[in-house]
Amino acid sequence: MLSILPIVVFAAAMIFAGIRDLTTMTIPNWLTLGLALTFFAVAPIVGMPLAEVGLHASAGFALLLIGMALFAMGWIGGGDAKFVAAASLWIGWGEALPYLLVASIFGGALTMLVLFYRNMPLPAFLFRVNWIARLHDRKEGVPYGLALAAAGLIVFPDTDVFRMVISLG
Template sequence: MSVLLFAVFPLAMIFGALWDLTTMTIPNVLTAALAAAFFPLAFIAGFGWQEIGLHVGAGVLMLVVGMALFAFGWIGGGDAKFVAAIALWIGWADLLIYLLVASVLGGALTLFILFFRSLPLPAFMARREWILRLHDRKGGIPYGVALGLGGLFIFQHSIWLQAAVQAA
């Protein structure tokens, strides 16, 4: 069980970031699986009902905020759902730190992609559809990369890592 506690969240962060980078989407199945996996693993990690409720509250709040940002066209729908599932796992204790880290990473990612778009694309890169999409000046920013990297950063300080170590 310690492997599940240790692996599920980080693998979801990596898959979400890579998927968004290469397709500009975050699949609903990934977000739904991440949210669904929270509940059995929370019980395995020893969470009580109150703690689970607080984590659910953090996830619901981020879903509402994310959907509002999506409605304004500031983020994609996949990003809104992904950040809600991440908040479900993180809970209130680390949510503000996570949002700050993800925002800083998102700003750096945006600046890097804008710089990348200002350069001519080498021929070997022009053969990759996902690189062409990233290079397109009219294209969006794969913010799921920042959300996933922020999740990986916060995981090392999380109760999940502590629970995995104790279960081992």
């Protein structure tokens, strides 16, 4: 049972981050940092060679740089930039492109849904629910962390980390 703990940790982090971004428009730094540090704790336990750990670290760093540039342009939030980097540590270069493609598709669909939702009248009683009212506010962004998290859950079973964890079981 302990052998699947890394999978549970990754999945729980993705789910929590997605829900948290949807309801608060933030992804906590402690979650992103915890996800990143947990990767570095899990990698040697599952037998990942040091060179491969370095490749995963380079994927995380590259996505952090790209995320920071997108944040600087105002295209994504700072939490999203850090979150995609931490998730990319686990996903690695091997599945980075599929991850970003799925996240982009989900992000586009989410954006369209949010824009549609914002054009619909909101019943008065729902304005008292903070996150629903915030999501309806045209001045607010889109909780893109939800798309990043969903994409992570979909792509993760194809990653080296996942296969290494399963091979231990």
